[in-house]
Amino acid sequence: MLKNYIKIAWKVLLRRKFFTFISLFGISFTLMVLMVVTALFDHTFGPQMPEQKTDELLFVNIMREQRDGGFMSSGPPSYYFLNRYVHTLETPENVSINSVFVTVNSYVNNKKLALDIKFTDAQFWQILDFNFLEGKPFGKQEVAYASRVAVINENTRRQYFGTGEAIGQEIEVDQVNYKVVGVVEDVPVLRLHSYADIWVPITLRSQEFKNTGLRGTYFATIKARQAADIPGIKNEYAHMMQEVERQNPEKGTALHSFPDSILESFARTLLGKGREGKLGLLYVILTGITLLFMLLPTINLININISRIMERSSEIGVRKAFGASSNTIIGQFVVENVFLTLIGGLFGFALSALVLEMINDSRLIAYADLSLNLRVFAWGLLLCLIFGLISGVYPAFKMSRLHAVEALKGGSK
């Protein structure tokens, strides 16, 4: 049955080349746009080197203080707060404290390099899965002694050392010399919590540790033993925050800080004013935008499909006369349409791969390595099917209602 449907679908596609082209163009471009957006989304929020086990990771990046009278300030938390309260949480397996990256200048061979530097502890390297190309990370000892050692990314290595030896060499950054101990694969800039060009021990900034305010320039990365522990960690964190708020010398100040996944934190900042988690709302909005975007191509496809199917009213009449029920007819046209959509999907995949390659090459996003991985592929396939169903069901339904007698006459109504 399926084989027969596909056979006839194929024949119709070949016979009406112009209509086929219109449909395939619409489908493949719509899917291409959706796939590129999905890839960008996945690149920003999905598991990605070095944040691979996203379901076991939480990030703390905002401390929000709200005083009486509505005055509000928010920004990254301080080292003091993270070290004293977050480091001591009991549920997590591991906690890393690291600085927000800052851009500093370096001069190499009369050329200026703007490098993003990040100060981290030893746990940072245990929690995250960096791809070490050479050498290894700095450990507890180097951090304890505030050694001037650095892990650099591939790009910085190329700029500084070219093809020569890098490990063990000195690198001058912002008038300070560091010894290179490791080289890692470039981390995309969208991974705000892990990204940098050069990573050095956090203890080199120990003068900032004295600041006992709650706000500063640090992030925390929390690793759970297993994904199931995440709610427990959030709970413990919330209790801890209540305690911090109670002990806060400035009375009447409401404090908000949450351990979030990347997407949760994005939704909270964008939609929840930094207080409420609005992940659900974010999903609703994203779905809405997607549907809105798909609306026009879908209407277009419905129009084309109606014309295309109308042409075959005689076929519908014959099929009905020889025993096809209305549902069978709907089934046939939906299958045909899904088949067409899948072909369009194939083109769409090729196009998206091309566009993603172009985005990567254009260096619009530093160190972006957008690709169509299996997850994006699965999403694309799902989108294909939804698209095929939406644009196929209405015309099929309309045509199946056609009376066999009229259909045989030519189906003008």
Next chain:
Amino acid sequence: MWNRKKSNFLLITEIFFSFLVLFGVMSLVIYNYLNYTKPLGYDYENVWHISLRPNSDSTAQNRLVQEQLLQRIRGFQQVEAASYSNSNVPFAFSQMGMSLSYGNAKDVQTNAFDAQDDLKDVLRLQVREGRWFGPQDDASTHKPVVINGMLKQKLFGEEDALGKLIPVDDSTHYKVVGVMDYYRAYSEYDADAPAYFSRINLQENNNHLWGSLLLRVKPGTGVAFEEKMMKELSGIAKDWTMEVATLETMRQSKVRLTLVPMIALGLVCGFLIFNVALGLFGVLWYNINKRTSEIGLRRAMGATAGQIYKQFLGEILVVTTFGLLLGCFFAGQFPLLGVFELSPEVYVTAILIAVALIYILVISCALYPSRQAAAIHPATALHEE
């Protein structure tokens, strides 16, 4: 054509949504374009920006370093002028605002900038009325400010602004000493918003450290000087984190921030519209093929090819007009309700352009099929039936 309601309904919906998409994108493009054509009010070429982050706790120490830094920078022969500023320098990502009131003008949201006397030379600012800051302001009782044209209009309308006192709080007043035409600091695509400069007096503002330093260098000064300068400066300000960037590179990243989403949106919109055009063409073509017998009959009854041609174009134009009327009704709500606070001018132009584009699109899609319809011979058409 009235009994083909359903297929026309789909066409109308399609035109309606196409119009809305075009209208939205056009509004954005026109808004940005109109802003882009306005003057910035300053000259960013050969201007460098140094951001400063002190790392020591001692305020007295930091203040000393701050003064030494400025002196050293002015000492370089490649530097024409230098001035401290808040971190909201041109094309920066940080912004500062203030709400000002004067008379009936209440709570005008205004961008606030701080400048030393030398900033006029660094950014080559043009003062239209009055004067820029000078040493004579050291002794003034009120804080002197220079305002831009938009703020003058918002606060004082047609009145003369010079010498007016703007209340800030119970004890402080700003005194307007100068008016400049434009100052649009954040991006070339930003709207002309109210803005004012207040004067930095390093002797007076005792405990404040300025986060940014702007300097104008002689044309052709390059990285070699930058490295030399930074080496010397970090000798003065040990442990400080300093970062240099040219305003030109900062401008480019700002431009990218506006242009990249706009181009992406434009491409997506262009694709959607092209898609619709192809679909429209296909549907019209199909419809005309299906109506060959009707055309044959009309021809047999004496209609000329030209009349057939006009009839088909006319039919599709009526359908299009329905879709557009519906679209204009919705789009018309934007200027009426003042959504997004864009000027009605932007919306109206966007509506007009979108309407024109849709008509052009529809006509070009209908031209070929209609010509085909007109070319049908009555005999063959009737024979087919």
Next chain:
Amino acid sequence: MITLKNIEKVYQTKSIETVALQNVNLTVPQGEFLSIMGPSGCGKSTLLNIMGLLDVPSSGTVEIGGKLITSYKDKELAHLRNEKIGFVFQSYHLIQDLSVLDNVELPLLYRPHVSAADRRKRAQVALEKVGLSSRTGHYPSQLSGGQRQRVAIARALIGMPEIILADEPTGNLDSVMGEEIMQILLDLNRQEFTTIVMVTHDEQMAQKTERLVRFFDGQQVSDAKLYDFQKA
């Protein structure tokens, strides 16, 4: 096999009411080859459509094989058509995009539990019966009118229906080809005892069948027994 009682069919448009059939009572016994004649617009095609369960009468009852067809749902009607009835149309109505073999197989597609191999075999047998076994891979557009109608007949008989309804099967063909098609239908009726109802304009063709019914303005005006094939 087919029993029509008090059939009436009225077409209702906004302003006009057209009576297509009025007070039709007709019984077609099993194995009979019946032809229906009448001028254009006399309702004979409508009658055929009602017999074929493609159309429903405004009033009256239809019985097929002793079963009363009244409140059947779309699915059940489709099933009945598939099992019991084969259609042959004046303009063949072959599906352009399918090969001859695929066209013939079509009714079996809607019959569950028929394997692809089985379908293929039966289609070949059906094509042999109409003398077209050499053309299986061709497409309808590559065939002459007579050949197309033979494909259509093969399609009508592949499901071994008890009834074949033919709407002017020779209407678009020249006399030689029409003759051939008529012969195939006659053979089918005599050898397999398939009940055949044929609407025709051609007096000569009608005279070859067992019984001839004439219609005028939606009413039956005559009914004549011409032969009895079963006894002959």
